[in-house]
Amino acid sequence: MKKVLYVTTVSRTINAFLVPHIEMLLANGYKVDCACSIDKPLDKKLQAKGVRVFEVPFSRNPLGLGNIKAFNKLIDIQSINEYDVIHVHTPIAGIYGRLLRFKFPRLKTIYTAHGYHFLKGGSKLGWMLYYPIEKFMASLTNVTININKEDYEITKNKLNPEKCYLMSGVGLDLNKYKKLSDEEIENKKEELDLKEEDFVVLNIAEVNKNKNHIQLIKAMELLKDRYHNIKVLCVGDGKLLEHIKKEISKSGLEENIKLLGYREDINELINVSDIGILMSHREGLPRNLMEFMACGRKVIATNIRGCRDVVCNESVGSLVEVGDYINTAKEIEKYYILNDRSFEVSEEINKYNVRNIVSEIKDIYGEVYGDISYEKIFSYM
Structure with missing residues (x-):
């Protein structure tokens, strides 16, 4: 043996x-x-x-x-x-x-x-x-x-x-990622204190320096006064959690960004979301982007190694440069205004x-x- x-x-x-x-x-x-x-x-x-x-x-x-x-x-x-x-x-x-x-x-x-x-x-x-x-x-x-x-x-x-x-x-175990019914999505939104008209941006990442939550916070600062119903959910814990809470508070974004901590209901949260987002400085091959892809949600990610492998065309999503919070805000706004945030899950996901x-x-x-x-x-x- x-x-x-x-x-x-x-x-x-x-x-x-x-x-x-x-x-x-x-x-x-x-x-x-x-x-x-x-x-x-x-x-x-x-x-x-x-x-x-x-x-x-x-x-x-x-x-x-x-x-x-x-x-x-x-x-x-x-x-x-x-x-x-x-x-x-x-x-x-x-x-x-x-x-x-x-x-x-x-x-x-x-x-x-x-x-x-x-x-x-x-x-x-x-x-x-x-x-x-x-x-x-x-x-x-x-x-x-x-x-x-x-x-x-x-x-x-x-x-x-x-x-x-x-x-x-x-x-990625694709059996874990299923489309929820409209009623299930409505119930989940109610559980998360979200309104039906809210546009939900979901970030799944450990709260550390590499995952670069600051870029997302700065982007939301630019959007909060014009689009009150754009809401960000951040899933994950980490050693910078308290620091990020303070940054959210300092930016007046307590109503716009919610920190959910560690969660196991990822499929449900992705179904509630309109788009996914990942602002990392460094990645290998981010599985959280694959999870959005498996559920037919588009993503915004930083233009780095690994993210480029997954976000390989516009049907999957778009890329922004690390630190470019202005263009990050524009990309969120684009998906919100054009209502261009989902796609048919293709055979491309099977390689994962x-x-x-x-x-x-x-x-x-x-x-x-x-x-x-x-x-x-x-x-x-």
Whole structure:
């Protein structure tokens, strides 16, 4: 039996993105465990299928002393369990997980890069700090999986691991995104204290510096006096939540922007919305944009790596430059005035379907480890 260890910096990454991937491997006869800093209990479905989770005290600082302890813990875990494959996600886990190759040279390593910290047009500091690290780590990597075109080109042309692949993200379970009836939408709007005539802009993003809520706030400052019924809903929590609350209050936007915190009713909220918006400085391949796409809602996003992959034409939405709150306001106004905010869900969304993604992962494992026999088992979906 082949044994795989999934390593991420925090457990919420596994719960949010990787459960179907692990279930696919389990269904095909693998033994899979996880190692991470446990900020959320491991998904109950995985626990019920015998997946163990090992606490590894990763620090978000690449050079933090806590990561030395984390690396020693990974050595202990590998020494005891003798995994054949280690599949690492997120930058910090990606570094220390692949460093195991020094002590265990026969260990196979797969790295899914969720978005490099260096990118075209990015800061010099990002290139100076992170590019040399990734260049060195590529020498310890059997397979790198990228989720956007720009990262893939950097991997293929500059980093040169043994193998590299481009995939359309980590996958979206399209069964979770359904159109609600008019009555259900009306009831949801009432629950959220929205009026029938309100034009709803939905932002789904952790509240941190990278997600750039300030650009949205500044755009709404320009619109609030002319369009009283444009309302913004922000879904997500994060360390800047209190700061963003103060900025909203300072701008006199308490009636225009509502912070909903962490939510699990994403399909319902998208159905209530008219358009989606994402103002990030940096993304890998944003799944929240795919979620709007799956529900037939147009989006406004910043013109950055990853967002450009999803918002590839005007039928999906429009792009604005990072920091350009004036044009952001104009785009919101355009969709509001033209009533141009939804589209028919096309076959284009299927490339993000989690069924297709796990099938690609299966093929990658099969190609790299050619002695593995696979069946297409989707009973876990």
